[in-house]
Amino acid sequence: MKFSLKLFSVFGIPIELHISFLLLILVIYVAAFLGYIPLYLALLITLLFVTVVIHELAHSYVAQKYGVTIDRIVLLPIGGVSAMEEIPKDPNQELKIAIAGPLTNILIAFFCFIALLIIGGTSALSISSLFITYTPTADLTLFLSNFLGVNLVLGVFNLLPAFPMDGGRVLRAYLARKMNYVDATKTAATIGKQFAILMAIAGIFLNFFLILIALFIYMGAEQEYRAILVSSMLEGFYxxxxxxxxxxxxxxxxxxxxxxxxxxxxxxxxxxxxxxxxxxxxxxxxxxxxxxxxxxxxxxxxxxxxxxxxxxxxxxxxxxxxxxxxxxxxxxxxxxxxxxxxxxxxxxxxxxxxxxxxxxxxxx
Ligand SMILES: [Zn+2]
The missing domain is CATH 3.10.580.10 (CBS-domain)
Incomplete structure (x- = not known):
């Protein structure tokens, strides 16, 4: 992708940071150092970044097992994008690739919870502590509870059946067992667009980022449906x-x-x-x-x-x-x-x- 910087490679897949994300991180750290925002916010963004990388790597790892070539993983402020050659049309394979990301996050959250239990730090957990309760003196308990929170939110959010998000892909794979692939995509895309509209409305009251994500979901659903429709129309032509x-x-x-x-x-x-x-x-x-x-x-x-x-x-x-x-x-x-x-x-x-x-x- 244009305007992105290669950080490092995992499983032979280059991890790239989009310039907009790089700027966002820079701005946040500068703001933290100048004292405009607390340092824990900057650390939380870094944790989110690590979590997104893990999420995308989980998708890519499973996809590679099915012989899909992964060109790179690009990190954008709204999340990660794995640039895959082509997603397999076998519903079983697609289901496993799609679920690998959120499932990995939920597993990490679970291990953080176990670790907190062991060190007796579960008292640090409350709904609000899942997000931001860092005191500037970050210790293991707070790190674990924040890492747990970020992973849980990312895992659950991606499981929403809003195609083309992971949950929506799982839904399509499920539907594709009962109907043809085009109809399954059409149904999943329609549900995805409805979710996007709800998300945008919620975004007006809650968070601007939600509106942005909703826009991506809406356009993505339409685009992917069209692509599937086109490839099904062209089937049998050489x-x-x-x-x-x-x-x-x-x-x-x-x-x-x-x-x-x-x-x-x-x-x-x-x-x-x-x-x-x-x-x-x-x-x-x-x-x-x-x-x-x-x-x-x-x-x-x-x-x-x-x-x-x-x-x-x-x-x-x-x-x-x-x-x-x-x-x-x-x-x-x-x-x-x-x-x-x-x-x-x-x-x-x-x-x-x-x-x-x-x-x-x-x-x-
Ligand atoms: Zn994902």
Whole structure:
């Protein structure tokens, strides 16, 4: 993610701190040192940070067991985000990945409670002490009761059935045993959005952060539902079904202005670049538009993208669409046995979706 700083790695997963979170921590510590807020508040935020890391690592640990690649964990002020390649659609696996986070927090809270029992510090526990009762002289009892509180709150909060929060994912996995995946997601997303509205209303009276979280839940629920709907509509379609087979290519020595002319003539926004039959790059209108008009006599090999992301004719369209969106690219050359056999663009996929949608409406 942009604007984030790598802290360290656990299980080979980089843990990154988003700049907004870094600033928040800095501001809080500076305020604490200047005496504007008590130091315990700064310590509590640090505990929260540790707890969120543990929570995300628990998700990632289980996900890795199912072969999911975790790119990184990014910590934002509203919580952590595990950047996973793709969440498994097997309800059982999803359920275990989703529940691992909150369950770990609840377990930690439980161990803190046991430890407090052993050292005879349970008297420090009361509803208010779960949050903020630190005296500046932090001792073990207070540390344990605060760590317990933070873990309990985070664990229970995430278990709310507000999709796409963990509890909502558990709900979807449960529903997916009784109905198809799209309907299960639709139901979970609808419940998630209702929760978000309630949370936003509560936020007006309680805490501004709740409104922010509600907004993320609402948008997340809608986005994930759409993504699932799209991938189910595209099921059974392969790249070979929708790709453009008659590919126009350019050579590396074509000048930028020649390439631009071809683009206007043929109305394609991107071209694979071939050198003696071999695919060596791709040039897009976007690449060209960055070159000032008086410098467009340079060959396109100087500005083309050489590190290519490719598609195979037998790739499912849904997977390719996900890849295109995730990487933010417009088109992929389609290659089979090291030979360029076609090109597929985001527009091609969206057109396919529009046609499928129109067809569905006609049948209704
Ligand atoms: Zn979680």
């Amino acid at each position: 790249i070979k079904d929708i790709m453009t087979k008659d590919v126009h290519t350019l050579t590396p020595d074509t000048t930028v202005s020649e390439a631009l002319y071809t683009m206007f003539q043929q109305k394609h926004m991107g071209y694979p670049v071939k050198d003696q039959g071999n695919l060596v790059g791709i040039i897009t209108f976007h690449d060209i538009s960055k070159i000032p008009e008086d410098e467009r006599n340079i060959p396109i090999k100087d500005i083309m993208t050489k590190k290519l992301i490719l598609a195979n004719p037998n790739d499912p369209v849904a997977d390719t669409f996900e890849k295109i969106n995730r990487k933010g690219i417009g088109r992929l050359p389609v290659v089979e046995n090291n030979k360029l056999v076609g090109i597929v663009s985001k527009t091609d996929i969206i057109k396919t979706l529009e046609m499928l949608d129109a067809k569905n409406k006609l049948q209704r």
